[in-house]
Amino acid sequence: MPRRKDEYVCLGLMSGTSLDGVDLCCVRFQLAALGDFEVLAAETRAYPEAWRTRLKDAFEAEGSESLEIQDLHLAYGEYLGGLVHSFLEDNRSNLPMGEVDLIASHGHTVHHRPDLGVTVQVGCGAAIQRVTGITTVSNFREQDVKLGGQGAPLVPIGDELLFDGHEVCLNLGGIANLSFRDDGGSRIAFDVVPVNLVLNHYAAKLGLPYDAAGASARTGTTCPSLLANLNGLDFYDQVGPKSLGYEFVVSTVLPLLGASKDLTVEDVLSTFTEHAACQISRTLKKTGKSKVLVTGGGAYNTYLIERVALSGFEVCVPENKIVEFKEALIFALLGVLRVEGRNNCLASVTGADRDHCSGELYE
Template identity: 45%
Template sequence: MKNTYIVAGLMSGTSLDGLDIAICKFELKELKWSYEILEAATVEYDEARRNSLKNVMKGSAESLASLDFDFGYFQGSAVKNFLNKLNIPVDFISAHGHTIFHQPENRFTTQIGNGAAVAAVSGLPVVCDFRSLDVALRGQGAPLVPIGDKLLFKEFDFCLNLGGIANISYDDNTGKRIAFDVCPANMVLNYLAGQKGHLFDKGGALAKMGSLNKNLLETLSKIEYYSKSIPKSLGKEHVDDLFIPLIENTKDSIENLLNTFCHHIAEKVTDIIKKNKISDRTKVLITGGGAFNKFLVELFQEKSGVGIEFIVPEPKIVSFKEALIFAFLGTLRWRNEINSLSSVTGSMKDNCGGAIYLAP
């Protein structure tokens, strides 16, 4: 079995920014993995695609099946067009897909972006559907990134991803990897920014202009999800049902609502870090679109106190870490090695998830 792979990792997050493509090189030497992002780009969604992904869960079974293939053809074309500009041979594509339903408590999860369609258009093998096996094994099917955090980003005590949903991973004092979804992040912040005609709150500028609504902050903290024990995970439907109604029923300015929700994210994240840090010098890696929200990052530092350092890496890692790690999960699946940890998801056992479609 070879120890060097070049993989195209694809990620489409709940914040609906676009399709992230990362061409990644992985090398295994002396039982240690190294990585390099060779090239990366985001293919932004036009308004029609963004709306179709946002609203498909409200449509018919037929519309879901149609969008599954349509999004697969889109991904395959996007990768093919990107690779045509590069002189880089790729072993296979590793695609997360786009999550439409995620209800592990009801034992199902759905990511669209049909793997056969991706393979047919791109002409490359495809690894996809990473979450289903873990859910079938009575796990949460999420988060899956932590094994990549553990094997590729060992120098950090905590890895915090601020995508549509904020999730965190870390080793406990026994060395066991723990991870879970903390709270909504960009999914709510982008929703609020949209009320002002923006796709997102650039740099947290709108939130910084606002003031804290203490009543809303207190109400958000009482949401049932926070009293649940881990493992646990959030889906879009949970955000729509639990969080958005509270915000919509609060009569306040958009700036104040953004400010308050940033405080909410910061409180939930820093509480976890302070309770679980092992040393007095703790390093936290921040990635995902929320890492560019300067106001939010300032709140993390402000609320965490001395001895905890929040690190925002180079923009390529910030923006493409999830695509990188799904490329890595695909590599582990290709090698038939564990890529989902039961300590993280609560499944019956560690497992090797993902369906493989060979090149046509």
């Protein structure tokens, strides 16, 4: 049943493909003016190595119905519930347990093949609700895939309702995606290119969690032939709603990079950073827009941002809370829209048969 409240305090949970950790963002929304949201508390809880390994290995599990995936789904939901308890306890002065109306959890994507009608995010919403005692919304993507959509990206509804003052919203996470309003007034969005999924993989070969500010890429030398091969991948010529998953990186990108045996790690980082900048710039040019809001961990990669800005775009990097927690913030919004019975998935973005209200509700 829709709540029909004037105000919600919602805790958004987001785990991205780069496996940095879980972003938790607690937000106060006024339904009459969603754009005037207030971030009450936000932080990232890094994964213990055991959880990082378990989530990464889940990609190799056979099918969404396997016992391994089902066990992970429940255990990860309980883990997320524990994180919520800890987060609320640590922020007790600002966020007493009774004040949080709702949890909205993205879960962690272990399979994403919308072309096969499959998308799997682990993190059982019923388990989160049971551990926390707080109404929980989860599994936002599956319904969209069943309606013929890509199940991603879902963040553009937030771009539309919370950040409509920017011509283009570009998120640089494990995978880069962008959204904008076309000349007809419809919100358009799609995945553009892998970013941190690949850069973090190669930074790890240098003993680093990530390539801070793109410093290692800056010292490397771009390989023209590898760059041409990357830019020639079929995905970049696809039109219409499209999305990327870890599968694309493992099956297509990493083998291509690994075949270049004579390159140093820094050279690979340089070449892939240039590739990401090329694809982002190429896509931005097609939008016909010039003012770009950049969020996600890649917004701190100054070398990548410099390479994109060279194409003449006006790049805006907002305050840190928005840079780091925009996706968790918007999933909090998706949860509010779900309990209010309002559409939170846009067909113009995902390619689904219609706009719809998605997410499984546990209370």
